[in-house]
Amino acid sequence: MAFQKTKPIDGSSILIKIDGKPMGLQTAGSLNIEREPKEVTFKKIDRATSIYKDFTAGQITWTVENSAYWLGISGDTEMVSYRDILNKVQSVDSYEVEIVVEFVQGLDTITITGQALISNLSFDITNSNEDLTYSCSLQGTGAFTVAEVLG
Numbered sequence: 001m002a003f004q005k006t007k008p009i010d011g012s013s014i015l016i017k018i019d020g021k022p023m024g025l026q027t028a029g030s031l032n033i034e035r036e037p038k039e040v041t042f043k044k045i046d047r048a049t050s051i052y053k054d055f056t057a058g059q060i061t062w063t064v065e066n067s068a069y070w071l072g073i074s075g076d077t078e079m080v081s082y083r084d085i086l087n088k089v090q091s092v093d094s095y096e097v098e099i100v101v102e103f104v105q106g107l108d109t110i111t112i113t114g115q116a117l118i119s120n121l122s123f124d125i126t127n128s129n130e131d132l133t134y135s136c137s138l139q140g141t142g143a144f145t146v147a148e149v150l151g
Contacts, residue, residue, distance in 0.1 A: 016066050017100040018088075018138075021080045025069035027133060031101050031112065033062045062140035064099050064116065069131050082123060082134045089118050099138055107151020114144030 015022050016029045023029070038058035088097055096115050103110040116138040123134035 015100075015102045015104070016064060017102070018080045018085070018097045020098070020100070021078060021084075023066050023068045023080050025079070027067045027069065029064065029066040029101075031062070031064055033060065035060050060143075062114070062144060063119075064101065064138040064140070065135070066138075067133055067135040069133055082121075085118060085121055085134075085136055089121055096141065097138070099140070099144075109149045109151075111147045111149070112144050113147070114140050115142055116140045 014029065016026060017023065036058035037055040040054040040056050042054075088095055096117060099114055099116045101112045118136060119139040120137035121134070122136075123132060126132065
């Protein structure tokens with residue numbers, strides 16, 4: 001059964017993973033893919049059209065944003081914690097991570113996979129009885145791949 005085009009994918013069915021482990025207790029996330037338009041410059045003969053700019057497709061960049069509840073645990077669990085991400089940010093030689101964004105509907109899955117750098121890591125400090133959350137931004141490096149598995 002293929003993805004149902006008329007039925008939206010539930011937000012709780014979208015999972016962001018770092019190095020194969022899901023982001024701990026994720027609360028929100030986004031995937032942004034942008035293709036930079038590149039201006040084409042050439043001398044135009046027709047004066048009527050010379051007031052308009054022409055563009056061609058430029059390079060593609062992609063980022064992933066994620067927010068999750070703070071899990072003060074080390075990397076020996078099945079979820080990525082704030083500490084795991086902090087260790088990656090501070091690493092001199094192992095700072096690149098594999099990002100997987102999974103969209104699931106029933107038995108069907110679309111997976112977007114690529115390498116990324118952790119470009120931002122922050123956490124919210126609150127004085128109330130609310131759970132602590134953190135957010136992290138990841139900048140894709142190179143191309144990503146898209147795979148669809150139909151169940």
